[in-house]
Amino acid sequence: MKWELRKLWGSPMLVVLALMLCLANGWLYYDHATAGNFPPMATLYTRSTQELEDMEEELLERGRYGTEIYDDTLLTGDIYQESRLVGDTLERIRAVEEFPQTMAQLQAQARAKLNTGLFGTGDSFETRSLRLTDGVYETVRQVQPQVCFFGGVETLLDYRLADVFGVLLALAAALALFAQEREQGTLCLLHPTLRGRLSLYRDKGLALGAAVLFLALVLYGTCLGISAGLYGLGDLSLPVQSVYGLTACPYLLTVGGFLALFFALKLLWLLALAGLFALLANALRSSASLVAAVLLLGLSFALGTLPSHLAQSLNLLGLGDTYRLFDGLLFLNFFGLPVARLHATLGVCGVLLAGSVAGAGALFVRRSPVTAARRSPAGLSLGCHVHPMGHEGYKLLCSNGALLVLLLLVAVQVLSYRDFSGPQGPKETYYRQYSSVLSGPPSQEKASYLAQQEEKLEQIQQQLAQLQASAQDSPWLIHEIGELAQKLEAREPLNQAKTQYEALTSSQSYIYTTPYELLYDAGGQAANRIDLAKLLLSLSLYLPFFFSMERETGVGVLIETAGASRDVMRRKRLVAWLFALVCTAAAFLPRIVAVYQNYGLPELTAQANSLARFAALPDVLPLWGVLALTMALWGLVACVGCVVVEAVSAKVRSPLPAALLCVLVLPGLTLLVFPL
Amino acid sequence: MPELELRFDNVKKNYGDKQALRGVSFTLNEGIYGLLGPNGAGKSTLLNILTGNLPATSGQIFLGGEDVAKMGRRFRAKLGYMPQQQTLYPGFTCERFLYYIASLRGMSKARTKERVAELLHLLALEEVRKKPTRALSGGMKQRLLLAQAMLDDPDILVLDEPTAGLDPRQRIVVRNLIASVALHKIVLLSTHVVPDVEYIARELVLIGDGEVVCQDTPQNLCQGMEGQVWDVEIPESDLDQMGQYGLVSSLRRSGSGVAVRLIADAPPPYPSRTVEPTLEDVYLHTFGDEGGL
Numbered sequence A: 001m002k003w004e005l006r007k008l009w010g011s012p013m014l015v016v017l018a019l020m021l022c023l024a025n026g027w028l029y030y031d032h033a034t035a036g037n038f039p040p041m042a043t044l045y046t047r048s049t050q051e052l053e054d055m056e057e058e059l060l061e062r063g064r065y066g067t068e069i070y071d072d073t074l075l076t077g078d079i080y081q082e083s084r085l086v087g088d089t090l091e092r093i094r095a096v097e098e099f100p101q102t103m104a105q106l107q108a109q110a111r112a113k114l115n116t117g118l119f120g121t122g123d124s125f126e127t128r129s130l131r132l133t134d135g136v137y138e139t140v141r142q143v144q145p146q147v148c149f150f151g152g153v154e155t156l157l158d159y160r161l162a163d164v165f166g167v168l169l170a171l172a173a174a175l176a177l178f179a180q181e182r183e184q185g186t187l188c189l190l191h192p193t194l195r196g197r198l199s200l201y202r203d204k205g206l207a208l209g210a211a212v213l214f215l216a217l218v219l220y221g222t223c224l225g226i227s228a229g230l231y232g233l234g235d236l237s238l239p240v241q242s243v244y245g246l247t248a249c250p251y252l253l254t255v256g257g258f259l260a261l262f263f264a265l266k267l268l269w270l271l272a273l274a275g276l277f278a279l280l281a282n283a284l285r286s287s288a289s290l291v292a293a294v295l296l297l298g299l300s301f302a303l304g305t306l307p308s309h310l311a312q313s314l315n316l317l318g319l320g321d322t323y324r325l326f327d328g329l330l331f332l333n334f335f336g337l338p339v340a341r342l343h344a345t346l347g348v349c350g351v352l353l354a355g356s357v358a359g360a361g362a363l364f365v366r367r368s369p370v371t372a373a374r375r376s377p378a379g380l381s382l383g384c385h386v387h388p389m390g391h392e393g394y395k396l397l398c399s400n401g402a403l404l405v406l407l408l409l410v411a412v413q414v415l416s417y418r419d420f421s422g423p424q425g426p427k428e429t430y431y432r433q434y435s436s437v438l439s440g441p442p443s444q445e446k447a448s449y450l451a452q453q454e455e456k457l458e459q460i461q462q463q464l465a466q467l468q469a470s471a472q473d474s475p476w477l478i479h480e481i482g483e484l485a486q487k488l489e490a491r492e493p494l495n496q497a498k499t500q501y502e503a504l505t506s507s508q509s510y511i512y513t514t515p516y517e518l519l520y521d522a523g524g525q526a527a528n529r530i531d532l533a534k535l536l537l538s539l540s541l542y543l544p545f546f547f548s549m550e551r552e553t554g555v556g557v558l559i560e561t562a563g564a565s566r567d568v569m570r571r572k573r574l575v576a577w578l579f580a581l582v583c584t585a586a587a588f589l590p591r592i593v594a595v596y597q598n599y600g601l602p603e604l605t606a607q608a609n610s611l612a613r614f615a616a617l618p619d620v621l622p623l624w625g626v627l628a629l630t631m632a633l634w635g636l637v638a639c640v641g642c643v644v645v646e647a648v649s650a651k652v653r654s655p656l657p658a659a660l661l662c663v664l665v666l667p668g669l670t671l672l673v674f675p676l
Numbered sequence B: 001m002p003e004l005e006l007r008f009d010n011v012k013k014n015y016g017d018k019q020a021l022r023g024v025s026f027t028l029n030e031g032i033y034g035l036l037g038p039n040g041a042g043k044s045t046l047l048n049i050l051t052g053n054l055p056a057t058s059g060q061i062f063l064g065g066e067d068v069a070k071m072g073r074r075f076r077a078k079l080g081y082m083p084q085q086q087t088l089y090p091g092f093t094c095e096r097f098l099y100y101i102a103s104l105r106g107m108s109k110a111r112t113k114e115r116v117a118e119l120l121h122l123l124a125l126e127e128v129r130k131k132p133t134r135a136l137s138g139g140m141k142q143r144l145l146l147a148q149a150m151l152d153d154p155d156i157l158v159l160d161e162p163t164a165g166l167d168p169r170q171r172i173v174v175r176n177l178i179a180s181v182a183l184h185k186i187v188l189l190s191t192h193v194v195p196d197v198e199y200i201a202r203e204l205v206l207i208g209d210g211e212v213v214c215q216d217t218p219q220n221l222c223q224g225m226e227g228q229v230w231d232v233e234i235p236e237s238d239l240d241q242m243g244q245y246g247l248v249s250s251l252r253r254s255g256s257g258v259a260v261r262l263i264a265d266a267p268p269p270y271p272s273r274t275v276e277p278t279l280e281d282v283y284l285h286t287f288g289d290e291g292g293l
Helices: A002-009 A012-035 A038-044 A049-065 A079-097 A099-116 A125-140 A151-157 A161-184 A186-190 A196-231 A255-283 A286-304 A309-314 A341-366 A388-399 A402-416 A426-438 A444-471 A475-502 A514-520 A522-547 A549-553 A555-561 A565-599 A623-651 A655-673 B043-050 B094-104 B109-122 B138-150 B168-181 B194-198 B218-223 B236-244 B279-290
Strands: A331-334 A337-340 B005-015 B018-029 B031-036 B058-063 B079-082 B156-160 B186-190 B203-208 B211-216 B229-234 B247-254 B257-263 B272-274
Touching: A002 A012, A002 A161, A002 A196, A012 A038, A012 A151, A012 A161, A012 A196, A012 A655, A038 A079, A038 A151, A038 A196, A049 A079, A079 A099, A099 A125, A125 A331, A125 A337, A151 A196, A151 A255, A161 A196, A161 A255, A161 A286, A161 A655, A196 A255, A196 A341, A255 A286, A255 A341, A286 A309, A286 A402, A286 A522, A309 A331, A309 A341, A331 A341, A337 A341, A388 A402, A388 A565, A388 B094, A402 A522, A402 A565, A426 A444, A426 A475, A426 A514, A444 A475, A514 A522, A514 A565, A522 A549, A522 A565, A522 A623, A522 A655, A549 A555, A555 A565, A555 B079, A555 B094, A565 A623, A623 A655, B005 B043, B018 B031, B018 B043, B018 B058, B018 B186, B018 B203, B018 B211, B031 B043, B031 B194, B043 B156, B043 B186, B079 B138, B094 B109, B094 B138, B109 B138, B138 B156, B138 B168, B156 B168, B168 B186, B194 B279, B203 B218, B203 B279, B211 B218, B211 B279, B218 B279, B229 B236, B236 B247, B236 B257, B247 B279, B257 B279
Parallel strands: B031 B186, B031 B203, B079 B156, B156 B186
Antiparallel strands: A331 A337, B005 B018, B005 B058, B203 B211, B229 B257, B229 B272, B247 B257
């Protein structure tokens, strides 16, 4: 095994990748842990509930008069923020103090559902689940959680970047140990040795396991260390229900026991994934196994968005969401049998690990180390042409799996924005109604319409005041009062529409702002960055294999002899840019389409500066121009990404390390330069 | 049409301190030339420089008196190259690969169609024309690489180990094919298999330690060794002593003793007779004292 480990750690690229990911993990975790309001909250936890309640009351009083908003003696320096912070802290403390009541309520709900018979009868899954739920909460009721600040533990719970880095490193290690060696041809030397294939496989498997465990310990250990350093881990002997976010945990565990189990499950999950990657690496070539792994992870992401507990919990990514195993009780329906999510996760991880290890072993031992000549069905005569661009396009799309990457990106994006929703409710509905009338250039009719609407609301206001005055004697008027009050909710949207309308110049148009705000406000920009990261991730994973194709296959020698190296490289670059532009459309259009389906994109030909957000833009630029420019900008970024991938591929001569390096550099850079 | 002439003029190549080529000069005219030499002699370096895959440290190559470096594309248009490594796109079918090379060489579709059909037939690849190259056997890949080198009917055909991996029948077919197309071409064929060039080569260029050792016709090379190759009958116990009389070319059991083919200037002190030299004897005589393998 030590020789296999030496092979792994002897690979400079893998070591550099591991180092960079571990450092990035530490940095990003520190950012994550200090981003919230935990530092001042830790101070507030030292005070009693009564003191906090008094503080909250005092802050509310000061806020009501609004005379002194800023106060350096406060932890946050701002009475409103301080008020929210104290409120949050009190809510957390109350959640722990009211634990017995919460448990009793959950148990009562389960019993009520059971007794009504509405949620299943006899031995149905629902009935069995409810019976089990009742039993579980009966046991947990005896737990006595205590108020203690567990900020260090809480920051660990929802941080999943360490998981991502762990998966990436497990994939790199599995490919390096299995796929790369097969492709380099060294397996041909190792297989016939005296020790035999099985012992070689065992050594490789153990080395992979050891490497994954070591890297996982470094990644999660870093997080734990930073947490402990920043906030401490609290009293580890207290029941886990003392941790905010875990008050509904259905297991009798101490905080220390929970942490041990939390990390043990993460390790088991990473080992199972490493086994799966080893299986893929034994079954496919390295480029194909990388694409297959990405495809599986993408599919898992898509499954996670489905409205099914089974799909959400037991996909490859969901299995690693260890926090969700403890934050409440959830039974999964296994052919009518209720299985707790924790047990199901353990079982699936175990089966995945054992199956992958056995499958990879069988392939390793039985399969010829020489890359087998695979039979493929005869193709059409599509290649019988002499258009060089056509051949380069074929190399990209069909010969090297770009189509798969593109389809995966489309699938991920479509699923991501399938259930897209923006602002809703009566206010939005009123605003949309006003906007549909006001839409377009300003006119006398529209100004009159606004005045009419204002007058109408004024009348409603007067009616409401009259009804309220007489309501004390006539309680049956409450219903009418409610209806009028509801109608008055139109006042705020009307004011918004009026302000917007009055700010227009004669050449500008009134535009329903919601869809454009969704695309360009802070939330929209954050979504754009995530989409950009997905786009660059797709390009990083695929293009290194495309750019190094000539070197890897040796055909570059023939191309050089034909004097066509520069031409081929130029065409490849062009094809890669076209691919990047198609990927850009695949990454960004689904969101625009989702916004369009929900809110429409009105007045696309109107001047963009009609919207306050684009007030600085020149008159000649219409809204469609802004959309087109935005897409062009992302397309340009994607093309720059292609240039970076090409440069990295030229420097790092092997495509797999180049792909991993690009994965780290490009999407990582996007998220670091444009933090969410 | 004037006869083609390819001239290497003092071509040198250094890898750091190591001199891979120490000033190689020779001239080739139309016909087949065998480039023979042990591993590491500089054959592949020379072919890579000729095909533009490696820059020379100094020296020039002239085609018809014109520097090929200055000819650029005009020279490459006349060049067909079959490398030693099986360099193919695994996802391309045989046919697509040939069409791709044709597109790089700027051939018209009609001519490509004609040449592809012809070469696939000549090299017995018709049945696998729609198969991806990854599904081909080593011999098929070798023939496909030969086909791409000959696709544009180049004036200069550079073949690096063209018969490696072929069975004896295919080897003869390929050898004859090369001989048949070489009428108005310069074919430079690098090989370790001496019989491949023995019958078809106009001249052999023997290259060793980065230098041209000699260049002559196979007949002249063999004639030059007449009287130096001996068939010697010795007892088995004396086999170890043969090294002091000359180079052992081959040996076989003969009756109670061993029959040794010996290359030596003088007859050994055993019953012996001179035999006709072969190119293998020439090769061994030229490079035999370079030690080991």
